[in-house]
Amino acid sequence: MFSKILLITLFSPFLYASSIIDNSFITRYEYGQMLYENPRGIGCNKCHGLKGEGALIAKYKTSKGVEKRLSAPQISKVSWQRFKEVLSAKENKSLVMPTYFLTNEELVSIHYYITNLKK
Ligand code: HEC
Structure with a gap:
């Protein structure tokens, strides 16, 4: 009896983690x-x-006074294929966007969120 309780106590953090998602x-x-x-x-x-709508x-102005805009694209309709390709690259090619280290599970959740946003 006691050992059963001990086991449950020991393993509950794992149970908790897997039920988060x-x-x-x-x-x-x-x-x-x-x-x-x-x-x-x-x-x-x-x-x-x-809302992933882009922003x-x-x-800024170049030295010649030409006005430039730097913006991030809309991503709320991006395909899973493209999303995964961009975000799981070890080193992305972007000069602007940082490289992230997200697990597949995390990518699935973010992609789910941005493509199902409640408007
Ligand atoms: C510092 C700004 C910045 C941050 C933070 C950022 N991005 Fe980006 N992202 C960009 C820019 C700019 C591009 C366009 C490609 C380029 O210029 O590098 C881009 C491109 C993308 C693309 C490709 C879109 C397409 O249609 O090809 C996806 C997907 C994406 N970002 C998702 C994300 C996700 C998810 C995060 C957070 C984990 C994130 N980005 C954080 C700036 C950012």
């Missing part, structure tokens, strides 16, 4: 949102907007 604690949508705004690095929302990052 199913429906018992938070939904995949909520998990995706959390990661989108806090992906162990600068939040995706800071560049792509709160202007900066406006």
Whole structure:
């Protein structure tokens, strides 16, 4: 009896972790949102907007006085294939977007979130 309780106590953190992403604690949508705004690095929302609609990052003038705009594209309709290709590259080719180190599970959740955003 005692050993059974001990076992449950010892393993419950693992049970907890694996149930985070199913429906018992938070939904995949909520998990995706959390990661989108806090992906162990600068939040995706800071560049792509709160709803993945794309956003202007900066406006600047070149030395010749030409006005330039730097913006991040809309990503709320991006295919899973493309999403995965961009985000799982060991070193992405972007000069602007940082390289992230997200697990497949985390990518699935973020992609789910941005493509199912409640408008
Ligand atoms: C510092 C700004 C910045 C941050 C933060 C950022 N991105 Fe980006 N992202 C960009 C820019 C700019 C591009 C366009 C390609 C380029 O210029 O490098 C891009 C491109 C993409 C693309 C490819 C879109 C397409 O249609 O090809 C995806 C998908 C993407 N970002 C997802 C994300 C996700 C998910 C996060 C968070 C984990 C994130 N980005 C964080 C700036 C950012």
